[in-house]
Amino acid sequence: MDLALLSPFFIESFKKISDDSVFYILSDSGFEPDYVDNSNVFALNTSSISDISEVVSNINKSSIDCVIFHFLNREKEEIANKLQKEIKKVWCIWGHDLYNQNSFFPYRQYEKITEEYLNKNSSLKDRIFKKQLVKKIIFEFLLFNKKIGLNSKFHARYYESFGVDKYLTIQSFDAISFIVPKEGLLISKIFPDKKYLHLYSDPTLPFFAHFETIKPNSKNILVGNSAAFTNNHLDTFNLIKDYSLDDRKVIVPLSYGGTKDYIDTVIKKGRELFGENFLPLIERMPLKEYSELLRTCGVAIMNQRRQQSGGNLFHLVGSGVKVFINPNNGFYDYFKKNRISIFSVEDLHESEINNIQPLTQNRQAILDLYSHDHFNNEINKLLKILGK
Template sequence: MKKILHLSADEKFIDMGLNAFEMAYPKKNSLLLVQKHNTIKHVKFDNKKIINKQTLDKASRKSEFWTDVDVVVFHSLFVYKVNIPKNIKVIWLGFGYDYYDFIFDNEYEMFSDKTQQIMNDKAIKPVKGFIAEFKGIIKRLIFLQYRLKKQKIKMMQRIDIFCPVLTNEYKAIKWPTKHKPKLMDWNYGTMQDNWAKEGSSELCGKNILLGNSATLSCNHLDGIDLLSQIDAPLSKLIIPLSYGNKNYGAFIKEYAHKHFPGDVLALDSFMPFDDYTQLISSCSCVVMPHKRQQGVGNIIVLLNLGAKVYLDKSNLLYSFLKEHGFFVFCLEEISSADFLAELTPEQILNNQQRLFEIWGRASIIDKTKKLVECAL
């Protein structure tokens, strides 16, 4: 085998993925980091080069660009103008955001009624009065979105193998063309190297974790309102709000202080991963009112520690975990008397075993080898 060429943006999960490919195929991986500037925030992988989208488009038209390349791997479908020879197989490792527009007919399906009621509130919009003030710009943006969608669909036709975050998302996708890539199972991160490193934290508190970011799809209002109805003393509510819509994060922070019957800790600045993991290990309950898959890393970490996880029934992550035998719960069960009851040791052990079956190092290396072998 010659070389596996990876294409990605500067995202925090990329090193996890490349580490898996390096464990399976040492020294066979190279990365093109696609961005305009030379500053790298997240990716530490050594064998990489920075390239912008325009240069990538032009350079990939030349045959010498593909010398020694056997397989191309997209870490999310984030760039649509790459001219890949027909003899080279293409793998798409989905992030979620890059295919949700083919699961949901419109973005509103991801939001609860309560979230939809505040969506047009000027206080949470990144740019106030943008639509009213710049109608011409909006029209051009709509046209750009349409054009990009066409480019994305064209790129999707070139994909040979697709790995969604959850395998059950594949059937939910409304594929825009007759061509459907082959479904294969693959995941970012391993329990031993990322989600449950040796010497990592133990569950050490009764706090509650709500959501994973300052994004509307977290449907924070529903979680806060459900928790406020519990007739029992509650520990601290921890809300990660360090990335996403800062104005929305400020709104949720204020709403939580007003309505949650206890202390609130809003995490509105970035924390190193190990420090963040240490902090959330104080949470014995996890409330994720998302209607789409997100915050999977948080959930893996806390399930392994023994926390109870509450999810929206319509979230494909809920059905995925239930189908794989995990003990997880739906939002409706938050109002029950058992909300504060801990998982039994048997339930915790079951969840841990199933996590290692899916995200264990040996499992991820095996999945990576099967994925590349299928593409060769």
């Protein structure tokens, strides 16, 4: 069996499914020459029409019987639509490809203050189009237009931006792999005829391998994982603005995601509320240095309403950090159900962040949750879908 179109992060994981797996890594920014070190790994440029055509041709001419699409973007949709019908297709959800690129899955991602910021910087038309009910109505109207054959350039533009093309592409898939069960439950209501998998669970993935118990007296506070709006930084600051911080730092990673205006707004508000206690990370740090900084944090506040930053969460939880998560985030219920000590941002108050003890029991709990047995079970589900 061959598997194609996976991100490099999961190559080693999916090699376990088959020794003759083939991987196509698609990017518009190129790769380091030494990154692709396997004869079955091919790096291609998505800005090149010939490269995309090459992927389609190679797969259709080969004995490949299954293609796994990790992060389903426009280029991969194009490839999926051109594959032979007998080839099985699996969509591995990442996050942005589910929550940000369609209108058939309307999901509220922002808390009140962040939403106010985004609306303030949006036109009236954009604010109207962002409303979930409006998006759903427009999506249904466009889907009807697509089905009756209206395919002008005008229509094509909106078919893509409102997720109609993606919806129809996913209809042709055989299975969908979610990151958290809540995600699978929600999307199964839209695509009830698909098989559902949890392939994001290999215990040998990097973020399970480097748990380091937090340092004694670690008391700094980590807020979010990036500059993406979905971190709801401004709302989080509002939750802790009156806390007595003493000498502890409020550490906020802002080195990627978001816009310059949003990053500037977050930094300005952080300095206004926390003064010298505020530490924005605006440049990427070497992994070792970043890990050492995380070890000074006894508390992390992840106020994303949707599944996001799984790798960071696993590292923090496995290292014993006291993590507060937005209860709408699918990781919250999943962790709670599986005996991992996690806390809701709705229960956040000053006494909670002053009472910090490393939650060392979480290390084994998360390793039990993402076990070899669990991952092998998901692989067996995939093999059954393929009739293996």
